[in-house]
Amino acid sequence: MEYFVQQLINGVTLGSIYGLIAIGYTMVYGIIGMINFAHGDVFMVGAFISLIVITALGFTASTGIGLIILALILVLVCAMVISSVYGWTLERMAYRPLRGSFRLAPLITAIGVSIVLQNYIQIAQGARVKPLQPIISGGYTIMSRVDENGEFLVQISNIQIAIIVVTLALMGVFSLIIAKTSLGRAQRACEQDQKMASLLGINVDRTISTTFVMGAALAAVAGLMFLLYYGVIDFFIGFIAGVKAFTAAVLGGIGSLPGAMLGGLVIGLIETFWSAYFSVEYKDVAAFAMLAIVLIFLPQGLLGKPEVEKV
Amino acid sequence: MSGAIQQTGADGGVSPAHLLKDLAVTAFLAAAIFGTTLGFKTTTAVGGLTIEPNLMLGGGSILVVVVVRLALWLTLWRKPVNERQPMISDDLKKSVTATMAPFGKFFLPSMLIIALIWPFLPFTDRYILDLSILILTYVMLGWGLNIVVGLAGLLDLGYVAFYAVGAYSYALLAQYFGLSFWICLPLAGVLAAFWGIILGFPVLRLRGDYLAIVTLAFGEIIRVVLLNWYQFTGGPDGLSGIPRPTFFGLEFKRFGEGTFAEFFGLEFSSMHRIIFLYFLILILAIVTNIVTNRLRRLPIGRAWEALREDEIACRSLGLNTTLVKLSAFAIGAMFAGFAGSFFATRQGFISPESFTFIESALILAIVVLGGMGSQIGVVIASIFLIGGFEVFREAEQFRMLIFGLAMVVIMVWRPRGLISSRVPSVFLKKRKAVSSDMVAQGEGH
Numbered sequence: 206m207e208y209f210v211q212q213l214i215n216g217v218t219l220g221s222i223y224g225l226i227a228i229g230y231t232m233v234y235g236i237i238g239m240i241n242f243a244h245g246d247v248f249m250v251g252a253f254i255s256l257i258v259i260t261a262l263g264f265t266a267s268t269g270i271g272l273i274i275l276a277l278i279l280v281l282v283c284a285m286v287i288s289s290v291y292g293w294t295l296e297r298m299a300y301r302p303l304r305g306s307f308r309l310a311p312l313i314t315a316i317g318v319s320i321v322l323q324n325y326i327q328i329a330q331g332a333r334v335k336p337l338q339p340i341i342s343g344g345y346t347i348m349s350r351v352d353e354n355g356e357f358l359v360q361i362s363n364i365q366i367a368i369i370v371v372t373l374a375l376m377g378v379f380s381l382i383i384a385k386t387s388l389g390r391a392q393r394a395c396e397q398d399q400k401m402a403s404l405l406g407i408n409v410d411r412t413i414s415t416t417f418v419m420g421a422a423l424a425a426v427a428g429l430m431f432l433l434y435y436g437v438i439d440f441f442i443g444f445i446a447g448v449k450a451f452t453a454a455v456l457g458g459i460g461s462l463p464g465a466m467l468g469g470l471v472i473g474l475i476e477t478f479w480s481a482y483f484s485v486e487y488k489d490v491a492a493f494a495m496l497a498i499v500l501i502f503l504p505q506g507l508l509g510k511p512e513v514e515k516v
Numbered sequence: 517m518s519g520a521i522q523q524t525g526a527d528g529g530v531s532p533a534h535l536l537k538d539l540a541v542t543a544f545l546a547a548a549i550f551g552t553t554l555g556f557k558t559t560t561a562v563g564g565l566t567i568e569p570n571l572m573l574g575g576g577s578i579l580v581v582v583v584v585r586l587a588l589w590l591t592l593w594r595k596p597v598n599e600r601q602p603m604i605s606d607d608l609k610k611s612v613t614a615t616m617a618p619f620g621k622f623f624l625p626s627m628l629i630i631a632l633i634w635p636f637l638p639f640t641d642r643y644i645l646d647l648s649i650l651i652l653t654y655v656m657l658g659w660g661l662n663i664v665v666g667l668a669g670l671l672d673l674g675y676v677a678f679y680a681v682g683a684y685s686y687a688l689l690a691q692y693f694g695l696s697f698w699i700c701l702p703l704a705g706v707l708a709a710f711w712g713i714i715l716g717f718p719v720l721r722l723r724g725d726y727l728a729i730v731t732l733a734f735g736e737i738i739r740v741v742l743l744n745w746y747q748f749t750g751g752p753d754g755l756s757g758i759p760r761p762t763f764f765g766l767e768f769k770r771f772g773e774g775t776f777a778e779f780f781g782l783e784f785s786s787m788h789r790i791i792f793l794y795f796l797i798l799i800l801a802i803v804t805n806i807v808t809n810r811l812r813r814l815p816i817g818r819a820w821e822a823l824r825e826d827e828i829a830c831r832s833l834g835l836n837t838t839l840v841k842l843s844a845f846a847i848g849a850m851f852a853g854f855a856g857s858f859f860a861t862r863q864g865f866i867s868p869e870s871f872t873f874i875e876s877a878l879i880l881a882i883v884v885l886g887g888m889g890s891q892i893g894v895v896i897a898s899i900f901l902i903g904g905f906e907v908f909r910e911a912e913q914f915r916m917l918i919f920g921l922a923m924v925v926i927m928v929w930r931p932r933g934l935i936s937s938r939v940p941s942v943f944l945k946k947r948k949a950v951s952s953d954m955v956a957q958g959e960g961h
Contacts, residue, residue, distance in 0.1 A: 324916040504721065
């Protein structure tokens with residue numbers, strides 16, 4: 206039981222990170238119907254920017270707690286802004302010229318961009334893994350059990366709390382943006398019918414750019430969290446995280462924001478429980494197999510709208 | 517950076533104020549993109565990470581971007597968008613097409629003849645021949661994937677899985693049962709096709725991008741299984757000592773009974789085996805091409821293309837779409853299986869390293885860059901990509917970067933691929949090529 210609760214906490218933490226990346230996939234797919242294959246690499250860039258800023262600021266776990274929080278907010282803002290610039294530029298240079306072209310073309314450029322980003326970071330920052338000293342340490346013991354095998358503690362660390370809280374807060378903020386603001390209305394309008402939206406005076410290009418910027422900013426948050434949680438990054442983390450997050454987006458029902466979050470949680474939980482109870486080696490297989498099973502029986506995903514076939 | 521809003525000044529060029537603003541934005545973008553990552557390098561040192569500022573590199577990259585953009589404003593972008601001259605005028609295009617037309621008829625036969633005499637040309641050495649074998653392997657894979665993506669319109673991002681199945685089938689059959697290459701080749705194809713059906717059956721009900729992502733997932737699953745099933749597949753160590761192919765039972769080795777060189781009374785040369793491998797893959801590739809071309813004229817091939825054009829129409833005309841899709845999947849997979857067992861016998865060693873997603877992406881890029889559904893496009897794209905990849909072998913580090921950039925640039929330049937015409941398999945009165953814009957891409961993507 207205690208072991209189960211511990212894995213549940215770990216799974217939710219991992220799922221939050223996947224969910225944040227998945228939102229970027231789902232928003233872009235919803236609005237222009239393309240798989241932004243380079244999104245995972247924007248997440249990786251976000252993690253690297255965070256690493257650079259953290260190292261440049263030079264704070265460690267021994268710095269006062271108030272200063273750490275301030276510094277981390279600064280790191281977060283830097284990472285979000287710079288990753289947004291990446292996202293905006295990618296859309297402008299690699300995807301916008303191909304809008305209205307056939308659907309495979311942007312997918313191929315996205316794969317190309319993904320290769321470019323990975324290798325660019327590899328050249329610029331080196332191929333070796335980057336370890337970071339833990340910055341947020343400590344945690345709470347919420348359950349404990351003593352038996353003949355010794356003591357087993359269920360712990361939730363401060364970083365896990367931070368990840369879950371920040372994710373929830375961002376989810377709330379972004380749901381509000383989509384639901385209430387004029388920008389969100391414009392995005393939903395473009396999602397339904399771009400031509401009609403532009404006839405009604407919505408700047409479709411700008412709306413799509415904003416979508417990419419928002420996705421990239423969320424990916425940067427996920428990147429910072431990944432860096433703080435695992436403490437090790439390299440230039441290749443974007444690929445597998447990206448594929449898992451896309452899986453999460455599809456699982457939750459692509460185009461749906463709560464779906465992306467739910468899908469992320471499901472994928473994170475499956476992966477954690479599979480590693481905990483069966484085998485670590487096959488955790489990716491479990492996540493992907495789950496995707497295939499869900500899609501076969503529920504092709505529109507958990508929260509997606511059924512696709513209407515038009516003639 | 518951006519194809520910014522056009523704002524013309526009195527002289528038809530841009531106004532200085534607008535230009536300055538544009539350059540400032542460019543500088544900001546460049547600073548965010550290059551200034552951060554190039555300018556500050558994190559390095560692992562004793563006691564944690566340190567940062568190595570390289571302001572020369574960071575600042576320099578910003579400067580380069582700004583100067584390039586300024587130069588573009590002053591030259592190419594002087595005129596507003598609608599008044600700009602196209603880079604290549606239509607007249608030139610027409611005259612080039614007109615002069616090239618007579619060569620078109622001889623192009624394919626001459627390519628074939630060149631391919632046949634290629635190993636015997638004076639400048640062909642071991643290196644060039646090895647490269648040609650590699651290119652031909654990708655041509656074959658591209659043609660195989662073209663059946664799935666180009667003809668049936670199903671986007672398959674996990675094609676490399678079948679390549680892996682073919683390679684491991686041969687390696688394992690040879691290891692456990694001692695079967696020879698010539699028995700394993702068809703078996704590998706059959707096994708790959710079988711896996712194509714197994715994987716295809718559940719996923720082919722899916723539409724569009726869902727299919728793409730599930731095939732990608734299956735590709736990864738197969739790779740992870742190969743990587744972790746240590747007792748059977750050797751895990752990350754791979755399988756080595758895969759037997760070399762024989763020429764009707766004649767082996768390519770220096771000593772011993774019944775060698776190729778002895779039988780034909782030739783001096784032993786290690787080139788014999790390479791030339792043999794070259795012709796082997798050439799024949800395999802040509803077989804793929806001929807089979808595809810024949811299939812296109814059979815009912816099944818017509819059904820594939822009809823499916824790509826309009827799935828609903830297909831269903832309403834009574835086609836069993838599941839069967840049609842499965843057959844495309846299986847036949848595409850079969851050719852990947854053949855190519856895989858060739859790969860195994862050529863390398864003599866295989867490991868899951870060779871079957872990563874990037875390989876699938878490369879094959880798909882070859883098909884799409886060449887022009888989906890175009891057979892000759894695949895050849896040109898293979899030579900271009902794989903050959904170009906080799907040219908930059910010196911610049912080891914920058915090779916993948918350049919490769920990725922090339923993919924983006926070619927795609928933006930020609931979204932429908934390098935070959936922009938298609939030859940329909942059904943025609944009224946006269947056979948003629950149509951523009952690729954007339955061809956649908958299928959619901960598979």
